[in-house]
Amino acid sequence: MTALATLIGDFAALLTLDPGNNERLTRWINHARAENLPHLHAFTRDLELDRHAMNAAITQLIHNGRTERVNTKTKLIKRKMYGRAGFPLLRHRILLG
Incomplete structure (x- = not known):
């Protein structure tokens, strides 16, 4: 240990x-x-x-952490909404979040 x-x-x-x-x-x-x-x-x-x-x-100081965070967050929102709503609501939730 x-x-x-x-x-x-x-x-x-x-x-x-x-x-x-x-x-x-x-x-x-x-x-x-x-x-x-x-x-x-x-x-x-x-x-x-x-x-x-x-x-x-x-x-290196340069990395893509912020981009990956946004991608992960977008995918999470999309999966939560699967089968419930269309693209306009998904777009609205992403822009509000």
């Missing part, structure tokens, strides 16, 4: 934007794989599969 808590804290520190986070992430992944934590090993494999996106997320 101590190793897991340490690794979680170290990963949280990576979420602060810094140009040197690429190397820190590599060291973190190697350290996480050295521990006997199978679920964390699966997480590190997923990080490696999308390493370019992860590097961009932890090193």
